[in-house]
Amino acid sequence: MDLSAIVLLAEAAAEPGARSPAWVMILFALGMLATYVGVAIDSFHKTVAALLGAVVLVPLALVLGVLPDYDATYEILSHDLNIFGVIIGTGILVDVTGRSGLFHFLSILMVKATGGRASALYFALCMLTFAFVAVLTIVPAMLILSSLVLVICRKLDYPPKPFLLSVAICANSGAVVTFASGLPNIMIGTQAGIPYVQFLMVSAPYALISFLVALAVLRFAFRRSLPWRQNAAEQADLQGRIEQFDAWALVEDRRVLVSSALILVLTVIGFALAQPLGVGMDFVAIAGGTAALLFAGKTIEDSIAKVNWTIILFFLGLFLIIGCVKATGSLNWLAEQVVALSNGDTGLLVALLTVFSAVASAIVDNIPVAATLIPVVNQIGGGDVAAEPLWWGTILGCNLGGNGTPIGSISCVIALYTLKKEVHETVSWGEFIRLGGTIMVVQIAGAIAYLLALDAMGWIPSLPG
Structure with a gap:
């Protein structure tokens, strides 16, 4: 031919x-x-x-x-320009806010509140990770937290490995919380038309559940790695070291810190109100980034350059x-085969998509997995098959699947790179999979059960339009 x-x-x-x-x-x-x-x-x-x-x-x-x-x-x-807008706007906002010293300030306050005790500090850092990733997205939050963990561990003589691995794994639960917490959320949410408030209603509760599951397994896994019980003399020594920490060390201008915090809060509120106001998430993100440059940004060129253009x-x-x-037409064909395999059963479809997205994200990366599955779910969802549970299964699978391997999530990559570069300690694939893979299996099984229970009770909101 x-x-x-x-x-x-x-x-x-x-x-x-x-x-x-x-x-x-x-x-x-x-x-x-x-x-x-x-x-x-x-x-x-x-x-x-x-x-x-x-x-x-x-x-x-x-x-x-x-x-x-x-x-x-x-x-x-043209269908994905809004994703670019969200990335650019939030990238600028996070960089300006980070330069203000706000995140370092909040972190040191938490360290002082725990008294430096290993158990209290461990749980505080994990909770801080969950909150930071939910607000900042996973990359800037992990960069801030990995640096913070190293400083704390060096000053308090704690092994950084349990802290860094725990922060990395808990970060993937934090990435599930809101529409803007992770790139897969932004990609899937914009294509599916999921309102910001619906993310909080459906995704945030299981984000917390998956976080607690991870925390329980991690606490057991590191039961001999940290001094979980410390006597009065040890606590007094810790208190003396912590008094040397200065929460204001990175704050050059307190007015900039306050304005950065206010802009960040208003941007998060804007994400929640975007749909009722009739504007896109990309507009809110760009508006937040612009406000940060206008009222809090000193190095405008640097902040714009820090956007993740890569x-x-x-x-x-x-x-x-x-x-x-x-x-x-190959993705349509794939969707038809998935529907045929499940015989159109919603429960089986949710299980298939959640497991596939989790395993694929652990092997490759959740961004291409999400991008590939979006048109597949679009094709499957319709007619007798409800699209909403399928979208949520894909979201949870793509985010939590990152715990499965050392390369499955950018948070794990950052933590392991930091551990190797700064502490000269490596974590083998086998060791990581035993820990993270176990957590992933439990979280994904729970995610399927959670979504099927919500669907059976009619608690998954219908998408607008």
């Missing part, structure tokens, strides 16, 4: 309502799979992998008629790849 015949065949298959030939679907699916392999390989930067995949698949889609013309690529990206380029390539694969 010559090239012209291939093009004519593919163009005919790509007409509206048609599906590309099986070999075309397989070709593009393999291209996407190859990109994910590149994402998973540490020595190959995931942004380069995504851009390379897009550079290969877009021309191929045009030649084979999978996309009608190049303008179709802009149509693909992840934005990663998304750019990834969305183009998935758009091309979707245009072949």
